[in-house]
Amino acid sequence: MKYYVNENCIGCGLCVSTCPDYFTMADTGVAVAMDAPVPVEHEGEAANAAYGCPVDAIEQVG
Ligand code: SF4
Numbered sequence: 001m002k003y004y005v006n007e008n009c010i011g012c013g014l015c016v017s018t019c020p021d022y023f024t025m026a027d028t029g030v031a032v033a034m035d036a037p038v039p040v041e042h043e044g045e046a047a048n049a050a051y052g053c054p055v056d057a058i059e060q061v062g
Helices: 014-018 040-052
Strands: 002-005 024-027 032-033 058-061
Touching: 002 040, 014 040, 024 040, 040 058
Parallel strands: none
Antiparallel strands: 002 032, 002 058, 024 032
8 A cells, every 4th residue: 555645735744643654744845655655554544644634635556
């Protein structure tokens, strides 16, 4: 399972708070996902982050 953050991100930081091992804030003020599959132990947190994003900016790929 892998995610990426699309252009809808408003930089609220919720995903970084929910799953800091997979999402980080970029210098540009928006979130970015690791360019790698979610480690198995963080799949639940990552899914919660995607579900919780207020603007549906986190998309699942693969
Ligand atoms: S929760 Fe959504 S809008 Fe907020 S920082 Fe993460 S991707 Fe961006």
